[in-house]
Amino acid sequence: MKLIKLKLASFRNLQNIELVPGKKFNVFYGNNGQGKTNLLESIYLLATMKSFKQAKNVELIAFGSEFALIKGIVERDRVSREIALLLEKQGKKAKIDAKIATRLDDFFGSLNVVLFTPEEISMVRGGPDLRRRYLDRAVFTCDLSYLAAFHDYSKILKNRNALLKVGDGSGIEVWTEQLIQAAQLVIERRKAYLAEIGKLLQGFYSEISGNDETVQIEYRLHGVDQKAYSADPAAALADALKAHAAEEKRRQTTAIGPHRDDLYFGLNGRSARHFASQGQQRSFVLALKMAEIEYITRCFEAPPVLLLDDMTSELDRERNQNLMDFLKKREMQVFITTTSLSNVAVEEMEDNKTFRIKEGRISE
Numbered sequence: 001m002k003l004i005k006l007k008l009a010s011f012r013n014l015q016n017i018e019l020v021p022g023k024k025f026n027v028f029y030g031n032n033g034q035g036k037t038n039l040l041e042s043i044y045l046l047a048t049m050k051s052f053k054q055a056k057n058v059e060l061i062a063f064g065s066e067f068a069l070i071k072g073i074v075e076r077d078r079v080s081r082e083i084a085l086l087l088e089k090q091g092k093k094a095k096i097d098a099k100i101a102t103r104l105d106d107f108f109g110s111l112n113v114v115l116f117t118p119e120e121i122s123m124v125r126g127g128p129d130l131r132r133r134y135l136d137r138a139v140f141t142c143d144l145s146y147l148a149a150f151h152d153y154s155k156i157l158k159n160r161n162a163l164l165k166v167g168d169g170s171g172i173e174v175w176t177e178q179l180i181q182a183a184q185l186v187i188e189r190r191k192a193y194l195a196e197i198g199k200l201l202q203g204f205y206s207e208i209s210g211n212d213e214t215v216q217i218e219y220r221l222h223g224v225d226q227k228a229y230s231a232d233p234a235a236a237l238a239d240a241l242k243a244h245a246a247e248e249k250r251r252q253t254t255a256i257g258p259h260r261d262d263l264y265f266g267l268n269g270r271s272a273r274h275f276a277s278q279g280q281q282r283s284f285v286l287a288l289k290m291a292e293i294e295y296i297t298r299c300f301e302a303p304p305v306l307l308l309d310d311m312t313s314e315l316d317r318e319r320n321q322n323l324m325d326f327l328k329k330r331e332m333q334v335f336i337t338t339t340s341l342s343n344v345a346v347e348e349m350e351d352n353k354t355f356r357i358k359e360g361r362i363s364e
């Protein structure tokens, strides 16, 4: 999977861009605030329809403009397609080969991306919502039907919460039953994904850290007994909801379910969130991303495009070198941003293209 052309109009500070990236390493350099991250954000949007900064459309459209346009020509198995995303203040419209994309699988899967930014260390350190967001997006990439399962669950949860807010609890059983069913579909898919990623994680962590530390990744049900869940998921969820009934009445919201679950990241048998150093946490996230790259490569039989935002300044020399070795071995297109070319070992990157970004303009 490769992005062979990118056109931007009125996207943030990138007013008018036409770019022909190379098939392997693409390095974008420039001072702070010139548009490097904006460029990666546009590619991410083209793949996922979402901003990795959770930005609203009005923030993505250049100041003073009414809309922004992101257009890319992508190539997979020697077939190229044009993806276009029109961002208006009220919404987004996607077109594939000039036809409006109406179904999910019209749009998704033409371009897959994996993103690594310095901020993503907060996935280890921060609250569970960041880990759930990562997990849901990762599961969805290879399993489009996950989105329907996730939306079903969210709808039922919303209805159940609405009833908890207004009523005396009557009629809740119907929603509880539906919630239990929908929750299982979400949890099972998340767990299945983690089982696969878990198998790959250790190898990549060792590769990146160059030591023999051990890593673990596990799904953590919130307020539900893990063993009871393995034996009988529906009964375990029902029991947990019963046990939380008083709390639910008091707080007027559903107390357990996938919307509260978390991921556990372990390092040498201890919580990476609480005990790992910054460097170890960074290696953990990077290993997770490498595992995701491998997973996507297997399910699409084509590697995703990797977006590395200003990451070279974040890793030490040895980890950097290990990352470079990983990238060199793969037929994967990579977009790297950096403040200075001296931060990245361009001379080691076979088949590289460098671009300078200044005040929203890109030159080779």
Ligand SMILES: Nc1ncnc2c1ncn2[C@@H]1O[C@H](COP(=O)(O)OP(=O)(O)OP(=O)(O)O)[C@@H](O)[C@H]1O
Binding pocket: 011, 012, 013, 014, 030, 031, 032, 033, 034, 035, 036, 037, 038, 039, 058, 059, 060, 061, 062, 063, 310, 339
């Ligand atoms: N909607 C918008 N319209 C015009 N300019 C915008 C818009 N949103 C952000 N910008 C501008 O984009 C610039 C930030 O770009 P970006 O985040 O890509 O910087 P960067 O080159 O990655 O810098 P750093 O190295 O500091 O991360 C800022 O100058 C900001 O004012």
